[in-house]
Amino acid sequence: MTGPTYGGRGPRVLPWLLALVVVAAGLAATANVRGLGELLGRTDWARVVPALLLTGASYVFISAGLVSLGRAVGVSAPRWPMLRIAFVSVAVNQLISFGGVAGYSLRAVLARRYGVATGDTLAMSLVHSYLNNLAMFGLLAAGIFHLIRDPATDEAWRRTLEAGGLVVVGFFAVSSMAMFSTRLRALLVHGGIALAGALLPARWTAPLARELGDLDAALGRTSSALRRDPAAAWWPCVFLVLDWAAALGVLWFCLDAVGEPVALGVLVGGFSVAVVAGFASLLPGGLGVQDGSLAAVLAVQGVPLEVAVLGSLLFRLVYYLVPFLATLPVYASFLRRRAAAVDTV
Template sequence: MTLHLRADWHKAEHSRWLKWMVGILAVVLVVEYVVLPQLVGSGNVISALRGLPVILILLAVLLETVSLASYSWLTREVLAGDARPGFFTLFRIDLADLTVNHTVPGGGTTSAAVRFRLLTRCGVQPEDALSAATIQVVGANLVLAGLFGAALLTVHGSFAEGRYLSTAGAVVLVLLGLSLAALTVLDRHLPGAIRTVRAIAGKVRIISPASAEQFVRTVAAEVQMFRQEPRRLAAAVVLAAARYVLDAACLWVFLAAYGHVSSPAELMLAYSLASLVALAPLTPGGLGLVEGVLVPMLAGFGTPGHVAVLGVLSWRLVQFWLPIPVGALAYLSLRLGILGRTQKRGRQHGWGGAGVGTRG
């Protein structure tokens, strides 16, 4: 079954170069027609950043770094088995994942393939990497939806377009319910779920029925593991929440630095909605979408327009653009370090390097 999983992932990689070319073109177009006009209209964000105290910029970068680190700790919590890479290795893998996600349209799929390959080459079994990624993404999105719902209940009625927020809240609630229902089915009705996915896989022919069954079984085992280990589940929820709360705190610092102290609940509502919109695979990392949601929402909550624009764009420089070169360097360090050592041992022993237990 593991061979089936690898074969399916290799099929997805055949069009990688085409995706990269399309991605680079899309990034250029988005920067040209979305980002640059905003930068010009804001009166040059770089100049505004230069006027901020260095300590505030360092605080924002620190908050963003800890936010990303919490996601890597979450990766360690959801990975099953003993062959788990060290935290620093996972942190670099996640940074490399962000680089792809932020440079390719619909980058989530391509970055997931890159992340899967890096994890398996660092010693994680393919089925464990797939199930952990699924649980991590679904679980983190559920936590994000929960943060949105909590913020919506707190500030409902204070926003000028409350009916739109109510509609968004209803949609998020439905998706949240469907996700929880799917996890419940996997936990309590596994045989029926397996029959269903095998039948679907046989018709759509995107993934083989054997691979679909193996994937469902490993995800179900992951769900059962969390149900049997409440401490691990609690840690995963806290780490997922920290990922978003610290990221939103970075945005709050920039808004405060430009002269407006936002309500935490209102900021979290705007941030979580923009983050949910960014999940749509339309632009790299939600580029343009996040800004288009955040700026008017913050303005609707009373943030001066120029502060909303400067704050959001400054935050995106740290949250979106900065991880791109950092992630490229992280990938290079992996290639020169643990991946290079694994590949060398693979040539010496005659195997490809995936699935080798390593720590780093």
């Protein structure tokens, strides 16, 4: 799957993308100003250090998984530059994700200078996002199962969770099968387009149809590559599991830093529901929705509300804002190298 190179648009697009993500990051930080004073006074900063280290590990795992998946499906590019590009774009996407648009766009623009076609970058990104979402819903199923078994869960709420759990398991199973079934993917794509045509304005249907078509093509390309070499799926899956495990570790240390270490089941229950709620909200980075959901589910499971709120806020700062700020020098180095390359022409 190849794509257009768009000539020389990259030099003009990059500064605008940087401006966009900086503004969005500022808005995200501003939204968290309330409670920062109390957070600073309550936090055990010695516990924040391992949270920061695990955050770095999580982002490295995401980036390595993305690059290894790209190589598995035939995207040929220098490994170290692509790893840095993945790291920067993931940091942007985690903070201000809106359907992956910001991270995908930045990744495509930066990778183009290393000869990676836009279509190849899109295929790699879409498949990685698909697998990541599968892992997210698998984690959600585990979180719902824990909440159902929790004696503190209200009976009516338990029945709702049981119904939701069946939907999640069904979605996970169908999505997993669609990865390798051309016929099932075609059925889902055509059904999705038909449903969108019936429910949405016509001007929205065409872009959605293109997105679904791109995803179908990317998954078809990946499934063909994995049929030829099944072992190629090993490292992307390993990095995916390590990423989610590291993210859970970050949340555990953030809660511990404000005074309340929690059990693994409670952690998985709160984290899984919050991540899916933030994803479904369609707000940049799930801002507000993810944090509120995380605090609410933790509180329902017995974590003091104040601790749950402060821990959620600390997690937002450590896991989302700090990596974004840390990657700005890396992004600047890309700009300097590009400027040097232009000067030598």
